[in-house]
Amino acid sequence: MPLFTLDEVRKTFTNGEIKEEILKGINLSLKEGEITALVGASGSGKSTLLTIAAGLQPATNGQVVFNGNNIATMNDEQIRQIRASEFGFVFQFAHLVPFLTVEEQLLLMLDVSESKLNKHEQKTEIDRILKLVEMEHRKDAYPSSLSGGEKQRVAIARAIIHKPKILFADEPTASLDSKKSKDVMMLIRELTKTLNITTLMVTHDEEMLSYVDRVVKMSDGLVIEK
Amino acid sequence: MNLAWKEMKKNKARFLILGSIVFLVSLLTFIISGLANGLSQDNAALIKDLPKGQFYMTKDSDQTYNLSKIDASTEDKILKNTQDAVAFSIQMGFLNDPGEKQRSVAFVTSTNTKSKLFPNIKKGEVVLDSSMKDKGIKIGDALTNNQYSGKLTVKGFVEQKKFSHAPVAYININDYKEIYRVKEMQLVFVPGDKSPKHITGLQSFSKKEFLNTIPSFNAEQMSLNMIVWFLVIISGMLFAIFFYMMNVQKIGLYGILKAIGIKTRKLFQMMWTQMVFITIISLVLSIAFSQIFNLVAPKGMPFSLTFETTFLLSIVFLIIGFIGATLSGIQIRKVEPLQAIQQGEV
Structure with a gap:
């Protein structure tokens, strides 16, 4: 049984009297531990699909089923709880909290996900994850003193520290140069495979597709190739 | 995690500016209030000191x-x-x-x-x-x-x-x-405490009513009290404006925090904690300065600042600050995580 299913998902935006259908009935399943990349031209609806799947905006029609529960029928608080404890996010920019150190960024995520770990266990887990993303030597640094690649590594660490079931990544390498993009993609692949995290990712960069298990091509609000 | 404290620690200058404005406005309010009370004593201590x-x-x-x-x-x-x-x-x-x-x-x-x-x-x-x-x-x-x-x-x-x-x-x-x-x-x-008696040909007045019959007392006190309350309202508006500006700068951050699952209530708590902390520190300092002024004010200057007045004004400042900060915080409720993500780096 798939971990995550999108069933006939539609999204229509209304601007005055003009209605524009961005997603025209998407069906997609994500298997546990698999990395899926959504690709397609600008305006094909891939980012909209990712944000609907992540519970960041509602679908106009259709079902978004995670672990047997339809997110589309949940209230805001229920969706927030799922986002906090079951989902992880990596965006185009790192979006780190400017007044927290690297270590505190991860501590905040454990706090938000209502982690059951005690203080000592939390510290050990943070050290372990920072080691995995090779940022343990910068754990007391503030985001302003990190490079773009370092920030994205911390963002990845923050996205997986609470052991989410699904990682949503929206163009995670778009703000990085080619070398750093490959490093980040390798890191995402390594971590999600090690921790058995299912990943749904949006990317423009064809070079990054070698790091994913499945490519889903979208065009004009429809899936045209899986 | 105490986000409020962490932010204040990292952005000391920003919060110091807000604190110093609250300090200056509250100090000015205390001093004007002390002068109002001092003038009131100077004008009518003879009557005010009589019992009820x-x-x-x-x-x-x-x-x-x-x-x-x-x-x-x-x-x-x-x-x-x-x-x-x-x-x-x-x-x-x-x-x-x-x-x-x-x-x-x-x-x-x-x-x-x-x-x-x-x-x-x-x-x-x-x-x-x-x-x-x-x-x-x-x-x-x-x-x-x-x-x-x-x-x-x-x-x-x-x-x-x-x-x-x-x-x-x-x-x-x-x-x-x-x-x-x-x-x-x-x-x-x-x-x-007895209610006034009816005595033919005489009119009765409570102490407050009688004070208001004294020429100039009412006009003088009304002007000074108006200044005091305007200052209190202005400080509330300052709070609202400052927190509004800070919140506008942090819209992206709030959106990201909401996206990762932080509760809106926690963001409000963060703002309230900062507001209460800044207000209390500023008030303690302005109370201390106004009391020092009370001691060193020239002898001929009518100045009287009682503990009750200071306490009452401090409570009003806290309430006004809370309302101001909360009104500006309505934006926090409206922040959509998606918008913040699309806005770019915070």
Whole structure:
């Protein structure tokens, strides 16, 4: 049984009297531990699909089923709880909290996900994850003193520290140069495979597709190739 | 995790600016309030220091105490029937000091020699407000008045007894009658919590009502109190504007925090904690500075800042700050995580 299913998902935006259908009935399943990349031209609806799947905006029609529960029928608080404890996010920019150190960024995520770990266990887990993303030597640094690649590594660490079931990544390498993009993609692949995290990712960069298990091509609000 | 504290620690300058503005506005409010209270004391300490009770003056005096003349029979009736009641009069006038310099005073005399509300003065004696000491007048000095045939000997001084910004001079009733050529007293004061009695030809006033009949008292206090409350409102608006500006800068951050699952309530708690922390620190500092000002203010400056006033204003500042910050925080509720993500780096 798939971990995550999108069933006939539609999204229509209304601007005055003009209605524009961005997603025209998407069906997609994500298997546990698999990395899926959504690709397609600008305006094909891939980012909209990712944000609907992540519970960041509602679908106009259709079902978004995670672990047997339809997110589309949940209230805001229920969706927030799922986002906090079951989902992880990596965006185009790192979006780190400017007044927290690297270590505190991860501590905040454990706090938000209502982690059951005690203080000592939390510290050990943070050290372990920072080691995995090779940022343990910068754990007391503030985001302003990190490079773009370092920030994205911390963002990845923050996205997986609470052991989410699904990682949503929206163009995670778009703000990085080619070398750093490959490093980040390798890191995402390594971590999600090690921790058995299912990943749904949006990317423009064809070079990054070698790091994913499945490519889903979208065009004009429809899936045209899986 | 205490996000509020972490942010303040990292962005000290930003919060220091907000704190210093709250400090300056609250200090200004405390000082104006101290001056308002000081002027009020300077204008009417004689009346304000009397216990709770009712003042009576004649109806035809048109609420002007120095036009009131209570006839002897009415006065006798009230004084006989009401224990502790006292009839008294106040008139602005002059005393000549031993150096023949004219000093402006408020002459006060009363009928009930057993009453503790006014000092018992013998004929030819005068008891003055202690501010007259600063003008070189001593116990035993003989003072004169142009309408008085004899001399008034200074028998003592009383602390903080002023009326209409002039020091009070307590004199004997017979001396008063000689100076002002009157037989009747202007006012009757009945101390106590009892409701006012109906007395034919007289009108009753509570202490507050009576204070408002004093020329200039009401206008003076209204202006100063208006300044105080405007400052309180301005400080509330400052809070709202500052937190609004800070919130606008942090919209992206709030959106990301919401996207990763932080509760909106926690973001509000963060803002309230910062607001309470800044306000309390600023208020403690401005209370300390205003009390120092209270100690070092020039002696002639009417300044009186009580603990009750300071406490009340501090509570009002906290409430206004809370409302201001909360109103500006409505944006936090409206922040959509998606918008923040699309906005770019925070």
